[in-house]
Amino acid sequence: MKRTLFCLLFLAFLSLSGKAREEKVIYERYCEAVKEKATFPTGDLMVETARFFLGTPYVAGTLEEEPENLIINLHGLDCMTLVENTVALAWSVRQHPGYEGYASVLKNMRYRDSGNVTLDYTDRLHYTTDWMYENEKRGYLKDVTKEIGGQPLKLDLSFMSTHPDSYKQLKGNPERIAIIAAKEKEINARPHYYIPQDEINVHAGQIKNGDIVCFVTTVKGLDISHVGIICREGDKLTFIHASTTKKRVIVNEEPLQEYVQGIKRNCGIMIVRPQF
DSSP: OOOHHHHHHHHHHHSHHHHHHHHHHHHHHHHHHHHTTTOOHHHHHHHHHHHHHTTTTOOTTOOOOSSSSOOOSSSOOOEEEEEEHHHHHHHHHHHOHHHHHHHHHHHHHBTTTOOOOOOGGBBEEEEOOHHHHHHHHTTTTTEETTTTTTTOOOOOOOHHHHOOSSSSSTTTTTHHHHHHHHHHHHHHTSSOOOEEEGGGGGGGGOOTTEEEEEEEETTTTTTTEEEEEEEEETTTEEEEETTTTTTEEEEEOOOOOHHHHHTEEEEEEEEEEEOO
């Protein structure tokens, strides 16, 4: 009986593509690394999950494959895929659904209509504030910015629809551009809140380990320029992120407020809290 089960599992392993096997090995290594931590408070589990990826290379554009499909890449991360995978992995180890369950949650978090057999580029949650909104509806996250002292923020998203040549999936595709433009208007009509950069320390006591920090940009037509996972290093409030300057996942050396104040086109932050 045990031998038969082993053979079935081995055959299933061989049926995966080489890349899929590589990602599954990393997934299993993660599960082993945190198996004694699954009962940690959610925020602490988020931090431990993010720390698992310390040193992982920064790689941009890993999702930009055609045709659109669910990309799982745990060996090269940008800021958003680090955050998405941290949430999906932490949820997975808490709920014990296995690799397939983790992949399902990742897909559900990344796409508006994740149940579609065939995914389209316009299904992906490109704008971070839209990603926050949809995943709050699904019960994974909660935007706590307002309740911890955030101020109203007016968004005027338009960057994707007005710069289609910057996106290979939009270039020369007016139907997709129209869908994106309509979604931008819908997002703009929602209420949004942010904590101004000079007030972060005032509200620091209400920002928790494992919260997702989203950096609000002043770039015209955009909402968020960067994301990370809040952690505390002693008395210092900082964050774990996939750094474009260090080219790897790091614990940021500067305190959170100091970091935000040092970015020319940042005006503040939003805070999102996992809910599992």
